[in-house]
Amino acid sequence: MAFENPSREQIADILRNAGNIAVVGLSDRTxxxxxxxxxxxxxxxxxIIPVNPKASEILGEKCYASLQDIPEPVDIVNVFRRSEYCADVAREAAEIGAKVLWLQQGVVSSEAAAIADEHGMIAIMDRCIKVEDSIALRGK
Structure with missing residues (x-):
């Protein structure tokens, strides 16, 4: 069966209930x-919880070298990495019990989506979380 993103309503619900969002590949460059x-x-x-092994702080938040280093629960793992790295990120997200694996616009990985599904995570691919949040909030 081909991958399909959750509906706009489901994405709105995910965002409404999101607590911590770990951002893998968050750059410290503005x-x-x-x-x-x-x-x-x-x-x-x-x-926002930055995941970047080359920075100590971004956006006023402590940076972590990997998802496993984050000492608190993560709801969404938002990925700003090239597609070929996403399967590994999906495995790490599964290990920490994340609920959602979100691959940013332009990022697609069938393998990462399959890993997410296998571990009970919701996968979203090729969508910008900021744009989806704007759409979700329009209805409020």
Missing amino acids: DRTSYMVSQAMQNRGYR
Whole structure:
């Protein structure tokens, strides 16, 4: 069966119930899409947890080298990495008990989606979390 993203209503529900969002590949460079999207989400009230082994702090939050290093529960793992790295990220997300694996716009990995499904996670691919949040909030 071909992969299908959750419906807009399901995505809205996921975002309404999201607590911590770990952002894998969050850059500390303010001109990068990962930074701008994460900053916008943070400004909307989401808790952003940066995952970047080369930085100590981004957006005022402590950075972690990997998902396993995060000492608190993670609801959404938002991925700003190339598609070929996503299966490994999906495995790590499964290990920490994340609920959602979110691959940003332009990022697609059938293997990562299959891993997410196998571990009871919801997979979202090729969608921007900031755009989806804007759409979800329009209905409020």
